[in-house]
Amino acid sequence: MNNDPAAPLPPPAPSAHTAKVLAAFGPFIALIVLMVGLRIAVGENFWSAFNLRLILCQTAIVAIASCGMTMIIVAGGIDLSVGSVVALCGVLSALTVNAGWPPLVALGVAMLSGAAIGALNGLMIAGFRMAPFIVTLGMMGIARGSAKLIAHSEPVNIRPTWLDLLMRPFPLPQDPDWFKALVVAPGVWMAVIIAIGMSLVMSRSVFGRYAYAIGSNEAGARLCGIRVPLIKILIYGLAGALVGLAGLLEMTMLHLGDSTTAMGRELDVIAAVVIGGASLSGGTGTVLGTMIGALIMAILRNGTQQLEWQTATQEVIIGVVIILAVRIDQLRNRRASLL
Amino acid sequence: MAARLVMQGIAKRFGATAALSGVDLAIEPGEVLALIGENGAGKSTLMKILAGVYRADQGAMHLDGVPFIPSGPIDARRRGLAIVYQELTLAIHLSVEENITLGDEPQRHGWIDRPKRRELAASALAQLGCEHIPLTALVRDLSIAQQQLVEIARALSAHPRLLVMDEPTSSLTRADVEHLMAVIRRLRGQGVSIIYISHFLEECSAIADRYAVLRDGRSVASGAMPAVSEAELIRHMVGRDVSEIYPRVPHALGLPVLEVNRVSGLGKPKQASLALHRGEILGIFGLVGSGRSEMLRVVFGLDPIRSGEIVVHGVPRTRSTPTQRLTQGIGLVSENRKEEGLLLNLSIADNLTLTRLEPYTHFGMIASRSQETSTRTWMERLGVRAQGATQAIAELSGGNQQKIAIGRLLHHGADILLLDEPTRGIDVNAKAQVYRLIGELAAVGTAVIVVSSYIPELLGICDSVAVMCRGQLGASRPVAEWDQHSILAAAIGQESSDHATT
Structure with missing residues (x-):
């Protein structure tokens, strides 16, 4: 058979190879540069166990919510309701604890209500073919308003339970030994386990690969x-459950259910995903990248705080980093597509 | 021997339009059936009904004697039917092996069985003789031809009893096409039935045992392939004689108005030269990826020019922006009418007058009445059928949309038209009208370049034809010196050397 190499792959040029390495490790390299840079700028306090624990604790909530957001964005969607749902689930779980239910029930309430809201978003997006931006923008208002109505616009103080330990960065002398043995807060471990789990789901499970297929070529996926509609509803539902968990952690960190907390948190979450290398047009992105993105944001915040820069300056810097990250990603992809 | 597939009286409506109204089709085991029809005849809709993507409103289907009503693409696939779609269904961010098994992955409790997946994908590629395509490469890093082969491998991995191929060769190289033909013959020998859809009639006669023709959503003819002539097939497809489709409007050539001398773009074209005369219709043929669209983009100033010279109306104007080109009298209609041509939600009047609103503008405000009056005159001249000048362009048929796209350039005063696939996706009648319009424009002195991947229309309407191959533009020669074979040969780079030096 005439098997002349009709269209052989061109041998990858060295620059293409560099591009691939950059694509894989770009955010990671940025993270290391940032760590070293801040170590020099801030001094050795920056790398102290104390500060590292603090940073991880500050990352955990955004990290958990952004695991779900990664999947949504990979599938070509977006969720603007994250901040509001964090507040709503926080209030709901606080009320559950105060009503005398065991803390585990509060955890279930937070995750289930988050999942329900997410699935509702997915239902409207997939079922009615509405734009995710619009649906979740509406849900942002609905969830925030509901949280305030339920909490009567007042903080819901909670009775002490073991939930208080979840986000405590440093053990107190009276804390149980198992807690001291964990080194970092249980919330951080939860984030790590969820990230590993989601990473496996995204790369190895049929469900996860369908998310990529939908984001890459939705019409093709249908054919x-x-x-597609079922998968989308599941994606938004799963992401909602993780946002619910983030809401519970936010509540335990504040020691109260606050209906006004986490305003604009969705933007931090989206930024983490985007800095981690996902494209808002769908089809690309990894949980690992997102975790690095979340860490970069938390470290920037923490570092600029340590340098005693004002919050306004921090906001400007984080804004610049987001734009830079996307621009670098664009250049990277252009290189790769020249293969 | 029982028929593999029988479709009887299939009908399907989308809203007010009847896509299919009475299609009958039958194919035996081990038979290749060529399904032939113009764009919009309903071939793709019919295949999507077969695949379970759409449900037929009426009619019955039987696969090997059993009623066949697939609940969806996966159901159809598991029952032995696989489809190679014309528009690629690949997820470009996923790997080759993932795409081959997409939607039907080997799995254990929802987790992908990766060794099994690799095995399935490798055997599908081997069946196609394409072991050179790396399994783990991302599809977006492959060439278009390789992507199409992956799409075909995807269909083969289902081990189908009935395989449908919708324009499988539209972006394949000659060698790959021959390869594919060999695979089809082998599958036929194994008793697989194949429905082969292509508008390359030669390919159809080479591979098919029988043919069936669809026109306007109906079966109009079928029979044994060897017994039918190409002219007969065309008559069945379009419902009339070829001469009626390509109306010849007499026109005379004048002085050169556009001269392109050894122009190179960043990638394509390479050192392209052509001369276009007043009143001339010049056809440029090229396969996908030959640089045929880039040629027009470079001339129009959409893509940068690396070297060479462009002379417009005798004045050297090599580097110009699209805005400057318009003032020089050059207009371009893109092949992507909907994305790059028209503003779909705006009215006919807005679309037609978009580039030259000054006559209707007073103190920065548009006087819509005079704009609409003028638009109505143009619509009459162009033969546009619509409810009125204010109707949204999205509501028009493809043919009428295309007339407005060309009309915009005329309204701007362009006398050099660059038309990229001007008849893509419009029905035969509209095509005939667009051809007539082009002829009439040439008769009043407009110079036209028509880029097309459809050889008959170039032979039908052009004064001269040039062929592009891998970024090189061949010499333009009078249309009488070309035929279907010589154009294709030139397009795949097999032109004999005496022609190349002409």
Whole structure:
């Protein structure tokens, strides 16, 4: 058979190879540069166990919520309701604890109500073919308003339970030994376990790969027999459950259910995903990248605080970093597509 | 022997339009059936019904004697039917092996069985003789031809009893096409039935045992392939003689108005030269990726020029922006009418007058009445059928949309038209009208370049034709010196050397 190499792959040029390495490790390299830079700028306090624990604790909530957001963005969607749902789930779980239920029930309430709101978003997006931006913008108002109505616009103080330990960065002398043995707060471990789990789901499970397929070519995915609406509802539902968990952690960190907390948190979450290398047009992104993105944001915040820069300056810097990250990503992709 | 597939009286409506109204089709095991029809005849809709993407409103289907009503693409696939779609269904961010098994992954409790997946994908590629395509490469890093082969491998991995191929060769190289033909013959020998859709009639006669023709959503003819002539097939497809489709409007050539001398773009074209005369219709043919669209983009100033010279109306104007080109009298209609041509939600009047609003503007405000009056005159001249000048362009048929796209350039005063696939996706009648319009424009002195991947229309309407191959533009020669074979040969780079030096 005439098997002349009709269209052989061109041998990858050295620059293309560099581009691939950059694509894989770009955010990671940025993270290390940032760590070293701040170590020099702030001094050795920056790398102290104390500060590292603090940074991880500050990352955990955004990290957990952004695991779900990664999947949404990979599938070509977006969720603007994250901040409001964090507040709503926080209030709901606080009320559950105060009503005398065991803390585990509060955890269930937070995650289930988050999942329900997410699935509702997904239902409207997939079922009515509405734009995710609009649906979740509406849900942002609905969830925030509901939180305030339920809490009567007042903080819901909670009775002490073991939930208080979840986000405590440093053990107190009276804390149980198992807690001291954890080194970092349980909330951080939860984030790590969820990130590993989601990473596996995204890369190894049929469900996860369908998210990529939908974000890459939705019409094609449909023709391949993928039940696109169902998958979308599941994606938004799963992401909602993680946002619910983030809401519970926010509540335990504040020791109260606050209906006005986490305003604009969705933007931090989206920024973490985007800095981590995902494209808002869908099809690309990894949980690992997102985790690095979340860490970069938390470290920037922490570092600029240590340098005693004002909050306004921090906001400007984080804004610049987001734009830079996306621009670098664009250049990277252009290189890769020249293969 | 029982028929593999029988479709009877299939009908399907989308809103007010009847996409299919009475299609009958039958294919035996081990048979290749060529399904032939113009764009919009309903071939793709019919295949999507077969695949379970759409449900037919009426009619019955039987696969090997059993009623066949697939609940969806995966159901159809598991029952032995696989489809190679014309528009690629690949997820470009995923790997080759993931795409081959997409939607039907080997799995254990929702987790992908990766060794099994690799095995399935490798055997599908091997069946196609394409072991050179790396399994783990991302699809977006492959060439278009390789992507199409992956799409075909995807269909083969289902081990289908009935395989449908919708324009599988539209972006394949000659060698790959021959390869594919060999695979089809082998599958036919194994008793697989194949429905082969292509508008390359030669390909159809080479591979098919029988043919069936669709026109306007109906089956109009079928029979044994060897017994039918190409002219007969075309008559079935379009419902009339070829001469009626390509109206010849007499026109005379004048002085050169556009001269392109050894112009190179960043990638394509390479050292392209051509001369276009007043009143001339010049056709440029090229396969996908030959640089045929880039040629027009470079001339129009959309893509940068690396070297060479462009002379417009006798004045050297090599580097110009699209805005400057318009003032020089050059206009371009993109092949992507909907994305790059028209503002779909705006009215006919807005679309037509977009580039030259000054006559209707007073103190920065548009006088819509005079704009609409003028638009109505143009619509009459162009033969646009619509409810009125204020109707949204999205509501018009493709043919009428295309007339407005060309009309915009005429309204701007362009006398050099660059038309990229001007008849893509419009029906035969509209095509005939667009051809007539082009002829009439040439008769009043407009110079036109028509880029097309459809050889008959170039042979039908052009004065001269040039062929692009891998970024090189061949010499333009009078249309009488070309035929279907010589154009294709030139397009795949097999032109004999005496022609190349002409």
